[in-house]
Amino acid sequence: MSKDLHSEIDRDHFRGRLSKYTRKAFRLLPELDKPRILDIGCGSGVPTIELAKLSKGKAVGIDIDQILLDRLNRKIEKEGLSNRVEIRKCSMFEMDFPDASFDIIWAEGSISVIGFERGLKEWRRLLKPGGFLVVHAETRKMLDKLERIPSFGWKLLDYFLLPEDAHWTEYYKPLEIRIQELRAKYKNDSETLAVLRKHQNEIDMVKRNPKEFSSAFYIMRKL
Numbered sequence: 001m002s003k004d005l006h007s008e009i010d011r012d013h014f015r016g017r018l019s020k021y022t023r024k025a026f027r028l029l030p031e032l033d034k035p036r037i038l039d040i041g042c043g044s045g046v047p048t049i050e051l052a053k054l055s056k057g058k059a060v061g062i063d064i065d066q067i068l069l070d071r072l073n074r075k076i077e078k079e080g081l082s083n084r085v086e087i088r089k090c091s092m093f094e095m096d097f098p099d100a101s102f103d104i105i106w107a108e109g110s111i112s113v114i115g116f117e118r119g120l121k122e123w124r125r126l127l128k129p130g131g132f133l134v135v136h137a138e139t140r141k142m143l144d145k146l147e148r149i150p151s152f153g154w155k156l157l158d159y160f161l162l163p164e165d166a167h168w169t170e171y172y173k174p175l176e177i178r179i180q181e182l183r184a185k186y187k188n189d190s191e192t193l194a195v196l197r198k199h200q201n202e203i204d205m206v207k208r209n210p211k212e213f214s215s216a217f218y219i220m221r222k223l
């Protein structure tokens, strides 16, 4: 996709509408003095930037997608956060940070890549004693997840569900309006229309059954 079309779609603008849930989860943590935060699967960094601002600490975002990391990098520069937000291109399967490097680990929409159980087991070593893990994940098998958290070495401090249709009403529905506007604008440009069609396909998937995309935040402390 051309950089301009990406800016015109501006998915981060819509993703930002869900930041109120990031803020809500962050406020459920005890106050920490300038914590060091690891954001796993940070993407273009909507939560990463939010967390750096909320915590007044330092955030490290990791992801495997260089295009998204480049977008995050531009935002870091624009926001003047270069001394507080760091980016690393690496996979969550190959994180080589030393043990006890972070006060908080944050993972929105990414733990499914490694699996809830494996993530909880493997990420534990990266936190300082008593550190915190916040995961935003699907609600599928939620009761099972909640029950098993202590057996992976964590205390569940809190959790909350997003409104069942939040991803639809707050993200995909307004995004669809933007995509429709752009399809009208580029109606004679088949290349651009093909890109817009891919966005629409993703939207249609959620539209068919918005409740399937319900999600929750899990707030945990390392035992």
Ligand SMILES: C[S@@+](CC[C@H](N)C(=O)[O-])C[C@H]1O[C@@H](n2cnc3c(N)ncnc32)[C@H](O)[C@@H]1O
Pocket (backbone or CB within 6 Å): 015, 040, 041, 042, 043, 044, 045, 046, 047, 062, 063, 064, 065, 068, 090, 091, 092, 093, 107, 108, 109, 110, 113
């Ligand atoms: C649904 S997006 C969430 C992005 C961001 N956390 C947010 O909430 O806006 C999932 C992210 O996980 C990243 N990802 C996928 N596989 C990964 C891996 N093996 N290691 C690190 N990140 C990965 C993707 O590139 C994508 O940016």
